[in-house]
Amino acid sequence: MARLNPESSVLGPTTRVTGRISGEGALRVEGNLKGDLAITGPAEIAEGASVEGNVKAETLEVMGSLLGDAIASGPIALRSGSLVRGDLRGSEVSIEPGARVSVRLDTQFELDLGSHRRR
Amino acid sequence: MAGTVIGEGLSIEGDLTSEEEVVIQGSLRGKLTSSDAVSVGSSAVVEADVNAQSLTIAGQVTGDVNAAERVDLQAGGRLIGDVKASRLTIADGASFKGNVDMDV
Amino acid sequence: MNDASVIGRGTVVRGSVRGSGSLEILGRVDGDVSVTGDVTLGEDAAVKGNVSGVHVTIAGAVQGDVRGSEAVTLEHGAKVVGDLTAPKIGVMTGALVRGLVRTDGEPPLGAARRSLAGQAARPAVTAPKPVPAAPPPRAESALDEDAPESDDAPESGPIRASREAPPPPVAPTLAKGAKAKKKKKD
Numbered sequence A: 001m002a003r004l005n006p007e008s009s010v011l012g013p014t015t016r017v018t019g020r021i022s023g024e025g026a027l028r029v030e031g032n033l034k035g036d037l038a039i040t041g042p043a044e045i046a047e048g049a050s051v052e053g054n055v056k057a058e059t060l061e062v063m064g065s066l067l068g069d070a071i072a073s074g075p076i077a078l079r080s081g082s083l084v085r086g087d088l089r090g091s092e093v094s095i096e097p098g099a100r101v102s103v104r105l106d107t108q109f110e111l112d113l114g115s116h117r118r119r
Numbered sequence B: 001m002a003g004t005v006i007g008e009g010l011s012i013e014g015d016l017t018s019e020e021e022v023v024i025q026g027s028l029r030g031k032l033t034s035s036d037a038v039s040v041g042s043s044a045v046v047e048a049d050v051n052a053q054s055l056t057i058a059g060q061v062t063g064d065v066n067a068a069e070r071v072d073l074q075a076g077g078r079l080i081g082d083v084k085a086s087r088l089t090i091a092d093g094a095s096f097k098g099n100v101d102m103d104v
Numbered sequence C: 001m002n003d004a005s006v007i008g009r010g011t012v013v014r015g016s017v018r019g020s021g022s023l024e025i026l027g028r029v030d031g032d033v034s035v036t037g038d039v040t041l042g043e044d045a046a047v048k049g050n051v052s053g054v055h056v057t058i059a060g061a062v063q064g065d066v067r068g069s070e071a072v073t074l075e076h077g078a079k080v081v082g083d084l085t086a087p088k089i090g091v092m093t094g095a096l097v098r099g100l101v102r103t104d105g106e107p108p109l110g111a112a113r114r115s116l117a118g119q120a121a122r123p124a125v126t127a128p129k130p131v132p133a134a135p136p137p138r139a140e141s142a143l144d145e146d147a148p149e150s151d152d153a154p155e156s157g158p159i160r161a162s163r164e165a166p167p168p169p170v171a172p173t174l175a176k177g178a179k180a181k182k183k184k185k186d
Helices: C110-115 C175-184
Strands: A008-011 A016-023 A027-028 A032-034 A037-039 A044-045 A048-054 A056-058 A061-062 A064-065 A071-072 A074-080 A083-089 A093-095 A100-106 B005-006 B010-018 B022-024 B027-034 B035-038 B045-052 B054-057 B060-062 B066-068 B070-073 B078-080 B086-088 B095-098 C005-007 C012-014 C017-019 C024-026 C028-030 C033-035 C039-041 C044-046 C051-058 C061-063 C066-074 C079-081 C084-086 C088-091 C096-103
Touching: A027 A061, A044 B095, A074 A083, A083 C110, A093 A100, A100 C110, B005 B010, B027 C175, B035 C012, B045 B054, B066 B070, B086 C051, C024 C084, C061 C110, C084 C088
Parallel strands: A008 A027, A016 A032, A016 A037, A027 A044, A032 A048, A037 A056, A044 A061, A048 A064, A056 A071, A061 A074, A064 A083, A071 A083, A074 A093, A083 A100, B005 B022, B010 B027, B022 B035, B027 B045, B035 B054, B045 B060, B045 B066, B054 B070, B060 B078, B070 B086, B078 B095, C005 C024, C012 C028, C017 C033, C024 C039, C028 C044, C033 C051, C039 C051, C044 C061, C051 C066, C061 C079, C066 C084, C066 C088, C079 C096, C084 C096
Antiparallel strands: A008 B005, A016 B010, A093 C088, A100 C096
């Protein structure tokens, strides 16, 4: 399943990286990363995979486990079955029922209760 | 079929171990270990000791290399470091500097 | 069995809302909401206070904590500034949350952080993180006195305005950082 797309990387299920991963393109983690990840493209933590460290990416989808903070310019999605602990900031963060989380969401938006006044 | 691919734009600082095939087109500085085949692509820059089942080098490797089977240094490839392997090929146009131990 | 109540669109309640049965809020409540049944907050509705029920479904705006003994679901269009706690939590695409979100069984973020091994420097996730300090000045409900704050039991006996105690302080961030968040209440 080795994709030859230069913009796309994969850490396979038996692969463990201790250290920092950074750069351009997308990364799918199917194994284990202990360290920070900072990429310009989409990041994905597959089911059974784990990242212990901070993540910075364009978008983030977690099916496995993330222990660390994450910042995404786009959306962050925590899927059912995922385990996530840390601070998350994305353009939006969605959480599927079934996700196990202890997270702080720092989504930027205006809360205007006034607009919910009676009409 | 699982595999690990480090794309051209990606850079790893640290250790990578795997039981699968590893293809590197990006850069890695640290240590690289696989019980399967490792392929260092033409755009790859590896500053690490590499331990693998077999190793193909078309890019740059600086570090000692240890393969259970074979090491193939391809044209355009560049290896600076010692090699320990039962088979070694160095293609025309490849560049190599180091010691070779084939007494495995 | 379920007495279902509705706070209509044109209605504003100032003070806490408590009781048995389910509740649908289509208007506005300035105060805590705590019922033994389900709570549904319509998309044009708002609560300035904590919300607690069994299945709590939010499609509107909440400035306060939301707790469900079974589930909390934020639907598209929901906007919540406050913490979410439940065994099952769903935040749908298009729902916006700012606060702590914790499913039952997971350690509060402070403790969770301490258990992280070898975590590198965190990305600066901007300054005023709303770590709720001890006193909860949020809900303005005069009627509702400070119920005993029980952290873990969602339905602690009589359904008071159960506001969960704040999680242990995360990091040396601001102690009274709550203010920064609470400022939002006009």
